[in-house]
Amino acid sequence: MVWPSSPPDDADRLSYADAKPMPFWLDRPRPEARPPATGETKADLLVVGGGLTGLWAAVRARQEMPDLDVVLIEGESIGSGASGRNGGFMSSSLVHGINNGLARFPNEVAKLEQLGLENLEAIKSSVTATGIDCDLTSPGAVETAMTGHQFDDLGEAVGELEQYGHEAELLDAEAMRSELDSPLFTGGLWQKSGECLIDPVKLCDGLARLAESLGVRIHENTLMTGFEESDAGVTVSTADGRIDASQVLLATAAFRSPVGAIRRRVVPVFDYVLMSEPLTLAQWESIGWHNRQGFSDSANQFHYYRPTADGRILWGGYDAVYNYGGRVEEDYYQRDESFAGLAHRFFAAFPQLEGLRFSHRWGGAIDTCSRFFAFYGTSRGGRVGWAVGHTGLGVGASRFAAGVGLDLLYDRESPVAGTDYLRSLPMPFPPEPLRWGAIQLTRNRIAAADRKGGRRGVWLKTLDRLGLGFDS
Numbered sequence: 001m002v003w004p005s006s007p008p009d010d011a012d013r014l015s016y017a018d019a020k021p022m023p024f025w026l027d028r029p030r031p032e033a034r035p036p037a038t039g040e041t042k043a044d045l046l047v048v049g050g051g052l053t054g055l056w057a058a059v060r061a062r063q064e065m066p067d068l069d070v071v072l073i074e075g076e077s078i079g080s081g082a083s084g085r086n087g088g089f090m091s092s093s094l095v096h097g098i099n100n101g102l103a104r105f106p107n108e109v110a111k112l113e114q115l116g117l118e119n120l121e122a123i124k125s126s127v128t129a130t131g132i133d134c135d136l137t138s139p140g141a142v143e144t145a146m147t148g149h150q151f152d153d154l155g156e157a158v159g160e161l162e163q164y165g166h167e168a169e170l171l172d173a174e175a176m177r178s179e180l181d182s183p184l185f186t187g188g189l190w191q192k193s194g195e196c197l198i199d200p201v202k203l204c205d206g207l208a209r210l211a212e213s214l215g216v217r218i219h220e221n222t223l224m225t226g227f228e229e230s231d232a233g234v235t236v237s238t239a240d241g242r243i244d245a246s247q248v249l250l251a252t253a254a255f256r257s258p259v260g261a262i263r264r265r266v267v268p269v270f271d272y273v274l275m276s277e278p279l280t281l282a283q284w285e286s287i288g289w290h291n292r293q294g295f296s297d298s299a300n301q302f303h304y305y306r307p308t309a310d311g312r313i314l315w316g317g318y319d320a321v322y323n324y325g326g327r328v329e330e331d332y333y334q335r336d337e338s339f340a341g342l343a344h345r346f347f348a349a350f351p352q353l354e355g356l357r358f359s360h361r362w363g364g365a366i367d368t369c370s371r372f373f374a375f376y377g378t379s380r381g382g383r384v385g386w387a388v389g390h391t392g393l394g395v396g397a398s399r400f401a402a403g404v405g406l407d408l409l410y411d412r413e414s415p416v417a418g419t420d421y422l423r424s425l426p427m428p429f430p431p432e433p434l435r436w437g438a439i440q441l442t443r444n445r446i447a448a449a450d451r452k453g454g455r456r457g458v459w460l461k462t463l464d465r466l467g468l469g470f471d472s
């Protein structure tokens, strides 16, 4: 057991008592809301969802198929889903980490890693070429070890990363402490390539502006309530009208989908985040962190933590909560038990920062599927397609997934044509109430495995053998 077993105390709760209950990234002047779609609208391509997947799809559709008339609808506002609530770690991995890729498609990992690195480079060049200021930095990401067992695992992972073209460095206790001074982290693995940090809402807003400059019409507060085949191709109904489109791309992530194949395979898992006030120079000095990397723990239940451009620390993760029935409800975005736990473990990791306050607290819904990365499909004779299921690592992969979704809809040559990555689907979750029971049992066994230094029991080993899992 490495994290404190003691419960959160009054000081922990006080640290976030005045925090605004909203994502830090969204708490700034934003572009004026685009008007909802009303009456009858026509489009060649309708993209549903104004997160990073939908925005990249709209941008790429116009850039790569300039003859298409593209409309994007978003049920709330741009970036109001996971894309405006995440940690801003932008990774090259398309498969939720090399280990997960190796466990599923060992023969395709080399190709997928290469495509992932190219995708990340394409995001960087796009951001630079179009002047999107999203505080993008490339300091790499460090996975920390808190036990000998975790450090041994990181030792093996260095070789894997290097084998697939990454630059990585194993940090022993002393080296780790000089990167980030915590009494709890006794080693680390610093992946120096393929890992960036961004401000996700600045990226969303920049992409929305770019899409509009390319001719995409964006409608916010426009919820798709259903769709049916029609003479136009597909007619999508919304609260105030209908949209006739030749093709539709669903980029709706964890939100309830009208498509059964998605509903069976995606569950919304809520993840929680605290954002600190800006640290003073003395506070930064007290913890080191001179290289300003992104960090995460290497246990199954993990935190992620990163600095922001204005000198705060974002600290999130660990709990991964599934609520019975699998809905994304506004109420689920706040969870005091999770915030108290986050604060408690933050001060255990950084006792030097006692007294620091958190300015924002929020949650978000992760579109978890049992293989932990995006999957694709079409229905209605190939007129409706989807790219969903990023499972907590979609900030970078969203651009790639958007491209693959368009490949399927428009029958284009895809970089992943013929791969199991594209062809196969994650195993569905069972229906309720079994779904809730199975997920709670899995969460419970994951926590037990972490308490036992990572040793997986019978239930988790069985899931591993079946290629099933639960992650965030």
Ligand SMILES: Cc1cc2nc3c(=O)[nH]c(=O)nc-3n(C[C@H](O)[C@H](O)[C@H](O)COP(=O)(O)OP(=O)(O)OC[C@H]3O[C@@H](n4cnc5c(N)ncnc54)[C@H](O)[C@@H]3O)c2cc1C
Binding pocket: 048, 049, 050, 051, 052, 053, 054, 073, 074, 075, 076, 077, 078, 079, 080, 081, 082, 083, 084, 085, 086, 087, 088, 089, 090, 091, 222, 223, 224, 225, 251, 252, 253, 254, 255, 256, 271, 272, 273, 304, 316, 363, 364, 365, 366, 388, 390, 391, 392, 393, 394, 395, 396, 397, 398
């Ligand atoms: C707390 C948290 C932390 C995370 N941290 C990271 C991280 O550090 N790095 C990383 O790579 N990934 C992270 N992720 C995951 C990442 O945010 C997503 O994978 C990524 O943003 C891609 O999002 P998306 O566009 O697919 O989904 P979303 O951003 O959720 O977009 C889906 C959009 O579709 C809209 N929508 C849904 N249904 C309808 C409908 N019927 N009609 C109209 N609109 C609809 C929603 O309103 C929403 O805006 C995190 C997620 C969460 C929640």
